[in-house]
Amino acid sequence: MQRYFIDSNQIDESSITITGEDVHHIVRVMRMNEDDQLLCSCSETRQTALCKIAEITNDMVVTDIVEWIKAETEIPVRVTIANGLPKGDKLELVIQKGTELGAESFIPFNAARSIVKWDEKKGKKKVERWNKIAKEAAEQSHRSMVPVVEEPATLAQLLEKSRDYTYKIVAYEESAKEGESSAFANTLKNMKPGESILCVFGPEGGLAEKEIDKLVEHGFVPCALGPRILRTETAPLYVLAAISYHFELM
């Protein structure tokens, strides 16, 4: 069933009113009519309602709430993915697949070896596009919230943000080469439902040694993700899949 994300102020006691671009999608793309059913998810409350269309006007679709749905589709821990800005459209892949795999938010950052130079002007459009990709992937994968993609941060800003997280890890190739293999699993074993984890990944050339030093100073644990070398866009997907496996399947 088609799912639309709404803000909490669109919810009344027994009805939800859909506005904006989704109206076009419901009426023109899906060609729905009165009495057709759809799902409305609220990112703030992480609740989803089964709704029935009551009225369609030019700029809104008014629905009656049939019932609130119990199904839990969110990972029980909160995962933020911070990627050193990579080349090309690799970050789009991380955002699309990372949303399917359950990430709560994404923070791109300007790493020392990021080749892409961030352009404030063009950048705004790019951040909008990233958030649109997250929204579409959230709808398709039946998430009950839309992950937020933040504007690119500096390393200093990322370190400042890291204070808000219970656990902090950084994927580090050198750890893999030295045969380290338990830090990531040990971190997950310690985590309890509701806690948060910030996971940092370098761009194509990896993180510089001084970046690793700064991260470790701020409490980040360097982790290997197996003995193979993963690309910058593959490592976050590995971490998210492993977290889902650990907390949702094991």
Add this chain to the structure above:
Amino acid sequence: MQRYFIDSNQIDESSITITGEDVHHIVRVMRMNEDDQLLCSCSETRQTALCKIAEITNDMVVTDIVEWIKAETEIPVRVTIANGLPKGDKLELVIQKGTELGAESFIPFNAARSIVKWDEKKGKKKVERWNKIAKEAAEQSHRSMVPVVEEPATLAQLLEKSRDYTYKIVAYEESAKEGESSAFANTLKNMKPGESILCVFGPEGGLAEKEIDKLVEHGFVPCALGPRILRTETAPLYVLAAISYHFELM
């Protein structure tokens, strides 16, 4: 360090001779000279040697073996990914990322809901391209073998091949909806090093019910991969990351 894949017949007692396209890569792209070092991996024996260039001619690079390397970069169980033929270049993504994540082989198959019609003539070139992607990803991710991508099979052929595997699973969306969440982890808990697992995934529209029935008849276990709906190209990466996490990090 640059890695090249060789056949066992290129290995002599104390030297390895590199021929073919890799000669161009070593001499023209990497601009290596005598005494420079490189790695040679043999897919058959899964061994890797550190080598030093002894002689460069027009069509071969002769190297001296410095030492055989002990590092184990292969998952201790053997994983084959069988994907219902998807649209566009999604299978390329599965092969590239799946190789990084440790798959041993790939079997595309014509699923009932595969939209792509397989063209025998054009197909040969496609299979060559897929195998080239696997080779390049294996080099970059430090694999000690190159996964094989087979020609697309029919479901009947896939069922026939499945006899060679110790464990067989099929990712099934309906299992997720019914709240099933332990079949995949239970399978991994039972697996021992050296054993093999065949993992089957549907194309975009999923597997048809009669395909699931046939697979289950042949001993495949239907598994959910968490409560979110994963795209056809994301599910194999989830399975591989979870297997690596289970056997290499936990």
